[in-house]
Amino acid sequence: MGFTVEDLLRTEEGGTMKIVCGEQGLNNEIKGVTIIEAPDIVKFINGGELLLTGLYAFKSCSVEEFKSYIYEFRKKKISGLIVKRGRLVDDADKKIELLQEYARKNRIPIMEVPFEMSFQRILAIVMEHLFDEEVMLLKYFKTTHDNFTALTLGNSGSENQFQKILDMLEKLIRNPVSLYNQNLTCYASSSGEKGNLKLLDNLQDYDPDVLTNYQYWKQVGEYIQYVIRVRMNVGIQMYLVVTEKTPPFTKMDCIAIENAIVALQYEFSRQFAVEELEKKFQNDILNNILNGKVTSETELEKNAGLLQMDKNGTYRVLVFGVKQDGKPQKNMNEKLMHITCLEEAVRRRFPDLKIHRDLDKIVTIREADSSRTQSEHRKEMQDIVRQVQEEMKYQNRNLCVRVGVGKIVTGIANLPESYKEADEALTFIDIAGDISGDGNSSVMMFSDFGIFKLLCEQDNLQNLIEYIPESLQKLLQYKKPQQEDLITTLKSYLKNNQNLSRTAQELYVHYKTAAYRIEKIARITGMDFDNANEMLAVRIGLIVYKMIENYNKI
Missing domain, CATH: 3.30.70.270 (Reverse transcriptase/Diguanylate cyclase domain)
Known part of the structure; x- marks a missing residue:
């Protein structure tokens, strides 16, 4: 947790602040601070700010208009309000009452300060603490960035480089980490576990609270797991998973993860380049061998x-x-x-x-x-x-x-x-x-x-055609819409040992339809279905015809 409303009250200036209501929200984290000099400013806050107001900005607005500004407070989830009175404000008591009602419902602390106290002083105190945290995060980012850079450049090309990156990440965040491929199979793990990744039904989006180009998820099983989907520079999708076994997952851990991902991407790119070179070299050699x-x-x-x-x-x-x-x-x-x-x-x-x-x-x-x-x-x-x-x-x-x-x-x-x-x-x-x-x-x-x-x-198609008996050639040259049905029926009839019942069943047609087609084939081609030698030649001819079709597709 960063700098909270309660932390502000513990400062020297905080001793002069009086809590009006919303004590349940004293642990709210202050993520920014804004002085309201004009009512429309509430539409441009980001969320999590501590708002300072003398209510003078709302001097002339109606009660209904003031309600709309409170609605903006609710949407942005501010951390707290500091107010001071002293100037004439229309319907001041009613507006204060609405603020207090909002604060109680949403656990937002409202503090009142003496009129003579400068808002700039409060602003300086809050920003001093916020900047301290930002400086600390920047320093940690640089430290982790330098560590992973030294690891990737200093050991480039060494074995188990992915394992070393994950081991360093585990030391930084004090929780085991694993890397899985797009098939959810374990690629490397700091804990040595090699099981597949299971994405649970309760998987949900997670906000890492840092600038990121990656998708973070959170799921709860035996342990809480944080799943980060990463697309490597070579177009490969991977999943980096942190299992929360000891300390809670924090923003600092996300900073370390972001730098670890950069190191992993670098290593994937390096290995991909080496493998592509090796594959091309091997491909050329094999091509020469296979082609004599x-x-x-x-x-x-x-x-x-x-x-x-x-x-x-x-x-x-x-x-x-x-x-x-x-x-x-x-x-x-x-x-x-x-x-x-x-x-x-x-x-x-x-x-x-x-x-x-x-x-x-x-x-x-x-x-x-x-x-x-x-x-x-x-x-x-x-x-x-x-x-x-x-x-x-x-x-x-x-x-x-x-x-x-x-x-x-x-x-x-x-x-x-x-x-x-x-x-x-x-x-x-x-x-x-x-x-x-x-x-x-x-x-x-x-x-x-x-x-x-x-x-x-046979390289000559004309030679292949000679293996197709004349009777079958007549059917293949029968250029009418029924040709395809007749050829299919002939194949099925011969495959089923000239059994009409099984042929009809296989083709899902009536027995009489199958019989009619066979009679029509006999009329067109003159085939003698009782001649075993001719039927063998026809079966071979059907296969040769399909071979010719394949040659024509090459």
Whole structure:
């Protein structure tokens, strides 16, 4: 608590003041002092002031007008009133009575001083104490600023720099502090606790009583916690949390926190710059390796050392991409933003992976165990996608993570082979359900393509079209509104082993509607649904047609 009305009464001049009413408000803090020389001044006070008046400013105003000025007192929550009488004031007794009624209801002390006492003297006493407090706060600000500056500049680049900043802050405010990321996961803590941050239902705004660019909240659980939301200079949102375990949280603590935040922002910026440089360096090396531009053994060995990889190790390439539910990604800036979100999610979940960022995908290299079964590898890949998808939900809930998986290779010289397969697997992941029969898929292993791997090697679209039987080509060339329904019905009919009942159920249409469509397909194409070989060719042709569509989108 700063300088209060009671503190003023304890001064030498305060001994001449007589308390008229409002004794319950003697602990009100005086945040300023103003002499009322004109009635309109009450509209420009900030709040918390001690007001000095001889009532002469209200000499000619009516009682109703005086009530409006008292209403302004109530809005601004003044700390107290000092009045003196002696001059003629219209309706003085009624106005004093209204002031006293206001003071009793709002716990505002009213003091009366002798007429001959100078308001300037009272003004000087109050401002002297207020300035003493301001000087003390300024000195404390400079002290904490110097401490954090010395820590950040003197130890720049050292390990656990965030931990050191939090440790210093705890020593200053004598309460534990923790830093949490935007997912509410603990990033660093002065107490060593690593639990997640829980924002409670009673979370409410808190006024730190200092100039700040940050949002302060207060919540009450086992302990009172003060949560400060901070946006770092690199666009990362963090939460600094103070747990009030020993001394109460004060304005001095807020000053220390403001300086600690500046130190944290500096360190985030420094680390971000270093990491971006390292990522670009690693990205360039990986790009050369994955695209087969590194051929000499000496260069391979040198690059393996720079990447901290075993030149003869066993690896597999994964290519990650994202798809936005319900909307095609057409805007390039939007695509780049989504890939950035994906890269951050992969790095957070799997910091040990070697990551190469491309324009529309994230390529990763991970160590692989060639002794494991294909089923075990597939389950592991699905778990990786699930973890990355979980991380992505904090960025954009509408983005679906997909991954293409290449084969296991020995030696980094053979990584281009695995990369080519993984890239093609991601390109054709939309047809994974048609091949595997499991519907929409988020993981596609190139080995799952089977015979279709041969088709992926075809660069000439005309050659691919030759794998579509003539009967199916007639349906694909049937340029009428019903074409899409007919193709969908044909796919479902073949998938359900030519069972009309299951086809109708899957498409949510009447049995007769499904039967009519199949009859129409037979008339248009001349397909013989009893010929097993022709039906196999048609199923392959449907997949090839989807592959051609994918090629046209590239």
